[in-house]
Amino acid sequence: MAGERIYYFGRNPSMMALVGQQLSSAGYDPLPFRDELELARALPTGDAKLLVIGSGVEDGPRLELKAMCEKYGVLVFENFGGPTSLVENLERLLG
Numbered sequence: 001m002a003g004e005r006i007y008y009f010g011r012n013p014s015m016m017a018l019v020g021q022q023l024s025s026a027g028y029d030p031l032p033f034r035d036e037l038e039l040a041r042a043l044p045t046g047d048a049k050l051l052v053i054g055s056g057v058e059d060g061p062r063l064e065l066k067a068m069c070e071k072y073g074v075l076v077f078e079n080f081g082g083p084t085s086l087v088e089n090l091e092r093l094l095g
Contacts, residue, residue: 003045003046003047003048003049004029004047004049005029005030005031005047005048005049006023006028006029006030006031006048006049006050006051006052006090007030007031007032007033007039007042007043007047007048007050007051007052007074008020008023008030008031008032008033008051008052008053008054009032009033009034009036009039009051009052009053009054009057009065010032010034010053010054010055010056010057011034011054011056011057012054012056013034015054015056015082015083016032016034016054018083019032019052019054019079019083019086020032021083022083022084022086022087023052023086023087023090026087026090026091028090031047031048036061036064036065039051039065040064040065040068043065043068043069043072043074044072046072048072048074049074049075049094050074050075050076050077050090050093050094051065051069051074051075051076051077052077052078052079052086052090053065053066053076053077053078053079054079055078055079055080062078075093075094077089077090077093
C-alpha cells in the first residue's frame with residue numbers, strides 16, 4: 001500500500017528547488033531525488049503516494065522508475081509543464 005508522501009525526481013538542481021518550493025507551499029511533504037539508485041531504494045519502503053518525474057529525465061531511467069512505481073503501488077506524474085502548473089495538475093490527479 002502506498003504511503004502519503006510525494007517524491008520528486010529530476011536532473012536540474014534549479015528546477016528541483018522550484019518544484020520543492022511549489023509542493024511545500026501547497027502543503028505537501030515532498031522528498032527530492034536526483035539519483036535514481038537512491039530513489040529505487042526508497043520506493044519499496046511504502047512511504048510514497050506519488051512520484052513526480054521531471055522533463056529532463058532520460059527515457060531509460062524514466063521507464064524503469066515507472067515500472068517500479070507500478071510494482072509498489074505508487075502513482076506517477078510526468079511533469080512536462082514546469083513548476084508553475086505542477087500543483088494544479090497534481091490536485092486534479094489526486095482529486
